[in-house]
Each structure stands twice: as C-alpha cells, then as structure tokens.
Amino acid sequence: MVHHDDADGLCSGAIVKAVLERMGLKPKLVCLEKLFPEVVRLLHSGGGKAIFYCDIGSPHADLISRANGGRNLTVILDHHDPRPADDPMVLDLNLEHVGVRGEEEFSGATCCYLFAKAVDEANRSLSYLALVGSCEIPVGYKGINEQVLDEALRDGVVRRVGKKLVITKLGVGVRELFSALQVLGPVGYYSGGPEVGIRAALEGLSGDIKKLVKELEEKRKAVNKRLLARLYKQGLRRSGRIQWFNAGRAYKGMGSKVIGTFCSYLSHVRKLAKPDMFVVGLMEMETAIPGLGELKGRFYKVSVRAPRDLRADIDAGRAPSAVQLLKEATEGFGIAVDGHAYAASCVIPADKVEEFIRRASEASVRGTSATG
Numbered sequence: 001m002v003h004h005d006d007a008d009g010l011c012s013g014a015i016v017k018a019v020l021e022r023m024g025l026k027p028k029l030v031c032l033e034k035l036f037p038e039v040v041r042l043l044h045s046g047g048g049k050a051i052f053y054c055d056i057g058s059p060h061a062d063l064i065s066r067a068n069g070g071r072n073l074t075v076i077l078d079h080h081d082p083r084p085a086d087d088p089m090v091l092d093l094n095l096e097h098v099g100v101r102g103e104e105e106f107s108g109a110t111c112c113y114l115f116a117k118a119v120d121e122a123n124r125s126l127s128y129l130a131l132v133g134s135c136e137i138p139v140g141y142k143g144i145n146e147q148v149l150d151e152a153l154r155d156g157v158v159r160r161v162g163k164k165l166v167i168t169k170l171g172v173g174v175r176e177l178f179s180a181l182q183v184l185g186p187v188g189y190y191s192g193g194p195e196v197g198i199r200a201a202l203e204g205l206s207g208d209i210k211k212l213v214k215e216l217e218e219k220r221k222a223v224n225k226r227l228l229a230r231l232y233k234q235g236l237r238r239s240g241r242i243q244w245f246n247a248g249r250a251y252k253g254m255g256s257k258v259i260g261t262f263c264s265y266l267s268h269v270r271k272l273a274k275p276d277m278f279v280v281g282l283m284e285m286e287t288a289i290p291g292l293g294e295l296k297g298r299f300y301k302v303s304v305r306a307p308r309d310l311r312a313d314i315d316a317g318r319a320p321s322a323v324q325l326l327k328e329a330t331e332g333f334g335i336a337v338d339g340h341a342y343a344a345s346c347v348i349p350a351d352k353v354e355e356f357i358r359r360a361s362e363a364s365v366r367g368t369s370a371t372g
C-alpha cells in the first residue's frame with residue numbers, strides 16, 4: 001500500500017488500511033512525498049502482489065503500468081489528473097475517468113471511501129475520513145463530497161456542534177484533525193510522522209500526538225524564521241522572470257513539502273518577492289525513503305509559486321503557467337513534475353540545479369507555448 005504524505009493522503013491510507021485489515025489482511029504501508037520512478041520499479045518488481053495507491057498514482061498510471069508489466073494486481077484510488085493505464089492489471093478507479101472533477105468534488109480520501117463502501121457497507125463508519133481529507137479542497141463539500149457529508153450526518157458518524165463538524169467516535173473536529181495531519185505527514189515525514197498520522201486518523205488525537213504536532217510546528221517555524229532572516233539580508237536571486245533561493249539543508253529532517261509552504265508565504269511578502277515574478281525555492285532532499293531504503297543519487301525538491309500580479313499575465317498567456325515552466329525547465333531530468341497554473345513542484349537531480357535555473361529563467365520570459 002502506497003499513500004501520499006499530506007492529510008488527504010494519510011486519511012486515504014487509513015481508510016484502505018482499515019478495509020484490508022477488516023478483511024483479515026496485513027497491509028504494509030509506504031508513505032511517499034513524490035512518486036520516484038525508482039521506487040515504482042522497486043515496488044512492482046516480482047509478482048503476485050496486490051498494490052494499492054492512495055491519493056497518489058493516477059498522474060503516473062502509465063509509468064506504473066510499464067513497471068508492473070501485468071505481474072501485480074494494482075488498484076489506484078486517487079483524484080489527481082490521470083494518465084492512461086495501459087496494463088489491464090492496473091485499475092485506476094479515479095472518478096476523473098467518469099467526468100467527476102478531482103479539484104472540487106472529491107478528494108483522494110473520498111475515492112478510497114467509496115471503494116471501502118463498495119467492499120462492505122459496514123465501512124460507512126469511515127466516512128469521516130473522506131470529510132477530513134476533503135478539507136484540502138478549497139470549495140467546501142460539493143458534488144460527491146456533499147453526498148458523503150449528508151450520509152455521515154445521517155449515520156451519526158459526524159455531527160454539527162455550532163459551526164463545527166465533530167467526529168462522533170473520536171470527539172475531534174474534522175478541521176482539527178485535518179490540521180494535525182497536515183503537520184504530522186509533511187513536516188514529520190522523516191521522523192515517523194506518517195505512522196502517527198494514520199493512527200491519529202483512526203484512533204483520534206491523544207495528548208502525546210498533540211504534543212508531537214506542536215513540536216514539529218515549532219521546529220518548522222524556527223527554520224522558516226532563520227531562512228527569512230537570511231533572505232532579508234541577501235535578497236532573492238533574480239533572472240528573467242524568476243526570483244529564487246536555495247534553502248540547502250536548512251529543513252533537514254522535514255519532508256520536502258515545507259519548501260512549498262514557505263514559497264507560498266514568501267510570494268506575499270512584498271519586501272522580498274516582486275509580485276510579477278515566479279518565486280522558486282529549492283531544498284536538498286534526504287536520500288532515503290522511510291521504510292523502503294536509500295535512493296540512488298542526490299536530489300533537490302523544487303517549488304514554484306506565482307504571486308498576484310504574475311497570475312494575471314499567466315491567465316492572459318503572457319507568461320507560462322507554473323507547471324509549464326517546470327516542464328520546460330526540467331525536460332529530460334524532471335521527476336514527478338506536477339501542479340497547476342499558479343503552483344507547481346518537482347524533483348531534480350542535484351547536479352542539474354544550475355541547468356534548471358538557466359532554463360527556468362529562459363522559459364519564464366517566453367509566454368505560453370504549445371507544450372502546456
């Protein structure tokens with residue numbers, strides 16, 4: 001079982017873990033920040049396994065199919081924009097395939113929940129996890145998510161307390177659990193956070209877990225503060241329409257999502273970031289995947305954010321979208337390039353950093369090309 005590291009990914013993992021355990025199986029969980037091709041090949045080596053991808057996988061269903069070669073039964077439960085799976089043993093159950101929008105109407109956890117319900121109606125007790133995971137969707141509970149909310153309220157799995165939704169069994173707010181998981185997975189990625197997050201999703205927030213969430217948040221804040229002080233002193237580096245900084249190993253021990261969060265914040269800081277240029281942040285990644293082993297080589301995580309004024313130029317086609325910028329700048333070596341118009345991320349080999357900056361700077365002034 002492979003699941004993503006954010007709150008939606010942890011809820012997705014928790015649902016499928018519970019379903020498989022209720023069936024008497026003993027799933028082995030692997031939490032991933034990004035789908036490295038090397039990891040996919042490793043997971044699919046050998047045969048006769050059942051492999052689940054939760055809130056991750058659809059954008060790489062083609063890669064997964066090639067790595068699988070018909071050997072393992074593979075089920076993808078995801079809501080990210082899918083690529084075609086061309087191995088009949090790879091079943092992508094993403095509802096995008098039937099025209100439901102994964103940006104608005106369902107999350108990875110919703111997809112996992114619908115699977116759980118199809119396996120056994122008794123799994124309706126897990127509906128709250130679809131609601132927690134879906135907090136990442138900015139438009140509220142719409143479409144299928146709204147139906148899940150109605151069902152959860154009717155079943156008494158969640159109840160309204162004032163304006164809040166509370167999970168009856170755990171006595172925890174839906175939003176509160178979401179916020180804790182957003183820290184446990186991404187910030188605690190290299191310190192056992194995902195396992196704790198899965199437990200929290202199924203059993204609630206104990207005092208110990210709350211304490212861990214607070215510690216992780218404080219650690220991240222301290223690094224953010226140091227980095228900000230450095231940038232106030234040195235400024236961002238600029239070329240073409242990109243402004244960038246390299247955080248190096250400042251976030252050592254934390255998952256690489258922290259650089260994206262920092263870039264989002266930075267893109268609003270007028271004193272540091274020009275509002276009409278891409279904000280690009282780089283950080284060196286750890287070389288190990290928890291529970292799986294060492295990766296071959298060293299890698300950098302790259303995050304791109306478009307500040308306000310740049311967004312108008314992107315919409316008008318006067319600047320490439322964030323994800324298009326990354327695609328062009330990392331063609332030939334970019335790993336897991338994904339995102340949308342105003343925010344995108346990927347992984348690049350450490351020896352490609354300079355080439356990436358040069359190409360991103362060139363692509364940033366080109367405007368919309370046909371490759372998007």
Ligand SMILES: [Mn+2]
Pocket residue numbers: 008009055079107108109136
């Ligand atoms: Mn998701």
